[in-house]
Amino acid sequence: MSVDVPSAETTNLPSDNLAENLDETSPAGLTAEQYRRKMERRKQVQQQRLAQRTQEKGLIIVHTGNGKGKTTAALGMVMRSLGHGFRVAIVQFIKGAWEPSEKAVLGHWPEQLEFHALGEGFTWETQDRDRDTAKAEQAWEVAWGYLQNPAYKTILLDEVNVALKHGFLSVDRVLAGLAQKPEHTHVILTGRGAPAALIEAADLVTEMTLVKHPFREQGVKAQPGIEF
Amino acid sequence: MSVDVPSAETTNLPSDNLAENLDETSPAGLTAEQYRRKMERRKQVQQQRLAQRTQEKGLIIVHTGNGKGKTTAALGMVMRSLGHGFRVAIVQFIKGAWEPSEKAVLGHWPEQLEFHALGEGFTWETQDRDRDTAKAEQAWEVAWGYLQNPAYKTILLDEVNVALKHGFLSVDRVLAGLAQKPEHTHVILTGRGAPAALIEAADLVTEMTLVKHPFREQGVKAQPGIEF
Structure with a gap:
């Protein structure tokens, strides 16, 4: 079955790519301290992402x-x-x-x-x-x-x-x-x-x-x- | 970017396949009478599909x-x-x-x-x-x-x-x-x-x-x- 959706490329900002890399790697093997550091880094990236988005518009x-x-x-x-x-x-x-x-x-x-x-x-x-x-x-x-x-x-x-x-x-x-x-x-x-x-x-x-x-x-x- | 979804095969009933074929072919080139006949057939298929589904269950x-x-x-x-x-x-x-x-x-x-x-x-x-x-x-x-x-x-x-x-x-x-x-x-x-x-x-x-x-x-x- 086909759906009429073209394969649009999503254009990520660099901070989006960082966030995705952090989200995709499994936290299973990390020590508690490594986990904490990873999430600290993830939070910094998230703040960066939010700061880059300022526009409001009807969608x-x-x-x-x-x-x-x-x-x-x-x-x-x-x-x-x-x-x-x-x-x-x-x-x-x-x-x-x-x-x-x-x-x-x-x-x-x-x-x-x-x-x-x-x-x-x-x-x-x-x-x-x-x-x-x-x-x-x-x-x-x-x-x-x-x-x-x-x-x-x-x-x-x-x-x-x-x-x-x-x-x-x-x-x-x-x-x-x-x-x-x-x-x-x-x-x-x-x-x-x-x-x-x-x-x-x-x-x-x-x-x-x-x-x-x-x-x-x-x-x-x-x-x-x-x-x- | 990967999503953890295995590519499950959907198992259609024959009436589902008929319905899909009818839905996917474009009605653009049909005369009004051809269109009416196609939709009449589609309705029969739909009634068949509903008759084949009788089970109720929590999902x-x-x-x-x-x-x-x-x-x-x-x-x-x-x-x-x-x-x-x-x-x-x-x-x-x-x-x-x-x-x-x-x-x-x-x-x-x-x-x-x-x-x-x-x-x-x-x-x-x-x-x-x-x-x-x-x-x-x-x-x-x-x-x-x-x-x-x-x-x-x-x-x-x-x-x-x-x-x-x-x-x-x-x-x-x-x-x-x-x-x-x-x-x-x-x-x-x-x-x-x-x-x-x-x-x-x-x-x-x-x-x-x-x-x-x-x-x-x-x-x-x-x-x-x-x-x-």
């Missing part, structure tokens, strides 16, 4: 890959934003309704959080490309409204990558929108098959990679608290 | 890798469990306090959720292996109390993989505990460097892979709502 964040955790990690970020008192908007591009458990949780912040489920279900449910395209464009219009409003600090475009991958929504249109977002707004775009141009434009990209899945390997069904 | 879930989203995806699962009305326990193995934003959010469910931060900070803060080991063992004792109690449906052992990787906590001890958990309890273990034996014992393993990170590449600092 374009992509969660892609065929593993689990793309939407759940985005929901975790939404929770942190809510905990800080930020206003947040969520637009769901594929599903037409929120899972009851998610709705119950998200409903705790009526003043801070707007959430919309503007899809009609998975592609195999509708079986109608024109309708899927119209729905995706409507969802984008709603998202675009939030993207222009600096009052919203974090905007989650859930499963939008699937709409982009299937061509229901134009990548250029979404990239043009992201380029015009307010400077301090974070936007999270989730879903399999994120297009290369989106990954290129993003600041933070994580690929969730499937290592093992009970749904596949053990005949276990989707369960409450895990999948929904 | 051992591992989030590892050097990318972001390991803890945030676990928090997203915790939220879903809370939304279902389940009781949940979280034990944090490395940090000694919750971030204020996370505390503010988790505090919404005083009846359902217990959460503890039982570490003392990152390894480079303490610089004392014996103290780190004692702390990790205390945290495990608290976790073990929850693991024996079937009233808790979901238990998150946050950053426990880091304690295992550094040898602060014995892998065998944790595996023996997991083997004795109630049948329907889900346990989520997060952190870089999950040991191979834990991955072997787990049901669901996701590796969060770093594709691009602004903290490294652009000198952007950790920001509220994203990192904390």
